[in-house]
Amino acid sequence: MTIKDRGPQPNAFDIETATVENSTYRTVAWTGRYLQVTLMSIPAGESIGLEVHEETDQFLRIDAGEGRVTMGPAADDLSFQQDVSDGWSIQVPAGTWHDVINTGDEPLRLYAVYAPTHHAAGKVHATYAEATIDEESGGDEPPEWTVQP
Template identity: 40%
Template sequence: MKGYVKDLEGVAVENEDFRRVLYTAKNCQLVVMALKPKEDIGMEVHQLDQFFHVKEGSGVALVDGVSTAIRPGFAVLVPAGTQHNIINTGTVALKLYTLYAPPNHRDGVIHHTRADAQADHEHFNGQTTES
């Protein structure tokens, strides 16, 4: 396989894991996420750019202190160094995909729950999907 060519919308909607790394290239990484009702990713700041696209559910994007309601079709671009959080404010899972540029997580990592993600202090180790 060279690159990632799949029905990303279908993969994102079917995903039940808090975080699942789908593909890691040298300069970016594709990840799907599912946030349970009232769950959030946690306030964070990365030294990389991050893009989110909402596929299902509803929530709030907090970016640099500004709160914006989000729903399917919404995109959120978070520049490096910006404090941010995504919160599910709805009653069903908030399904989304995110791109990190450059990669942020170990290739192929799966965190079934937010607690799993918090307990795992993993970071991108330089290995790409097709290394």
């Protein structure tokens, strides 16, 4: 299934099929003024990477695979831990350190909803390393037409 971010235009697609078929670390599927939808695929033994978004809430849903989510008030205080699998949702409040680790033998497929938007519209990162480089260089900023805190 091919997904094209149409910006703040009306859109509809089969998110479960798109998520399960996605093989990239992160693909931005839709960017609105106030929220954003991304598809993610995390290889076995890898993770989304420990991170915090100070002003962004996140909703994640697992559509395939098995993992473990860790969250907490600091990078060295991840007191919330939960095993997750197909059908589970994860809610990450703004300012919460979090990571999702693939504990299974197959890719962990999930989608994330960010509010407000967090990534460049239509951005595709094949790997975590590619995403990290792009973010550090400033190449993955939300569009100017989005509403940011």
